[in-house]
Amino acid sequence: MKAVVIGGKGHIGTYLCPMLVKNGFEVVSITRGNSQPYEDDYAWKDVESVFLDRNKCSNFEEQVISMNPDIIIDLVNFNIEDTKKMVEAIKKSNVSHYLYCSSCWAHGMAEILPFNKDDMNKVPLDEYGKDKFASEMYLKEEYRKNGFPATIVMPGQISGPGWTIINPWGNTSMRVIQDIADGKEIALPNFGMEIIHHVHGYDVAQVFMNAITHRNVSLGESFDAEAENSITLYGYAKHLYEFFGHEPKIKFLGWNEWCEYEGNKEECEHTYYHIIRSGTFSIEKEKRLLEYKPKYTNLETIDLAIQSYIDRGLISVKR
Incomplete structure (x- = not known):
């Protein structure tokens, strides 16, 4: 299977791309510049690197789809409009799983603890969080109405x-x-x-990886990526x-x-x-459904x- 990782050499992609390679995936890493991963790994020799800037490319989504991926992991999407464009492009393709990186910032102020990752009435405090939450809501609605194959992961402070x-x-x-x-x-x-x-970038990548390998239970779901x-x-x-x-x-x-x-x-x-x-945060859902074990x-x-x-x-x- 082929996986395209948007933001493949950043905080999460540094660990996720090698994980995917070691699990038998053909991997494409998309970055907007010639950045290098934070840690080296022999598996990077098997990762195809593509330079593509979402903000400067008018047909970014179409170019991603033209790579014929089975899975898209979208780690650097900060705008609800970009989420909508990606969803529409995926609907015309053979992509079987779209994983969206949200953020703990999508939560507003805590009321009842731990945070409820499935709360549909969150009130984010800033524009970054509001855009992330808007994408979460949109993807969940697309899953509910149209069976769109989305999974949402919300990292803590990577x-x-x-x-x-x-x-x-x-x-x-x-x-x-x-x-x-x-x-x-x-x-x-x-x-x-x-x-x-604080959560290590490796463990955030692990949540994404496990959501892919546990696809049947991760579709339509939201997961926190946190330490214990x-x-x-x-x-x-x-x-x-x-x-x-x-x-x-x-x-x-x-x-x-x-x-x-x-x-x-x-x-x-x-x-x-x-x-x-x-x-x-509670990571009991992640342990139960994804067999997540923070390293x-x-x-x-x-x-x-x-x-x-x-x-x-x-x-x-x-x-």
Whole structure:
């Protein structure tokens, strides 16, 4: 069978394309530039790489279909109109499975925990989440009415070595990690009880892979791609102090005071949208239907990412 992965060398595709090859698939990776996967794998020699930019190609969907795929995994679709165009193109083809990458951002603020992945009344907080949720709703309706072969996967905060992860402030500033590495005191917003959802890119790819191999039970369904557990801002900061061999030095500030302390308006907004959606996820459905077994805990994923920072010279450690 032939699988086309749109965004094949990104956070998820880095692991998914080799998985597909090792499971006997003919694989095409579509990227908009000459990017390289985050981790090397011998299986990449058997992946066909195609450069195609969805935003610059007026007949993107038709070009994808012309590759004669059996399966399309759409990892970089951020617009409901692009989802509609892809669905219409697939209807005229022999594609038997379309896997759409949504996001935990499609959830709004948590009410009852854990989040209900099948909730059709979610209220996303920003345009990114609203577009993702609109695509989810559209695909579910297409499945219900027309039997369209869609599966939805909602990753948490994809993390691991090689890219920037969400830090204990709920943003991507290096300052807080460097301060912790130096043993300095840091401040967290509120009481540090908001929740962050790190998940290794490998495990997100595993959910997609298992949804393909368990097609009969994954069609028309939504799945979370998460680690077994999540972590509070406080627990995260405390863990990093221990990682760097220091005693925790953590204080707490009210939101407005903390934003003044953080000092970067853009990063404060980044924090706001991460922590206002605090909540927990259950992966029991994924285990039951897809036989999903996360390879990495959230702490292992965090440690790999932080070690990558050190190895790349982004964080300095005093010896």
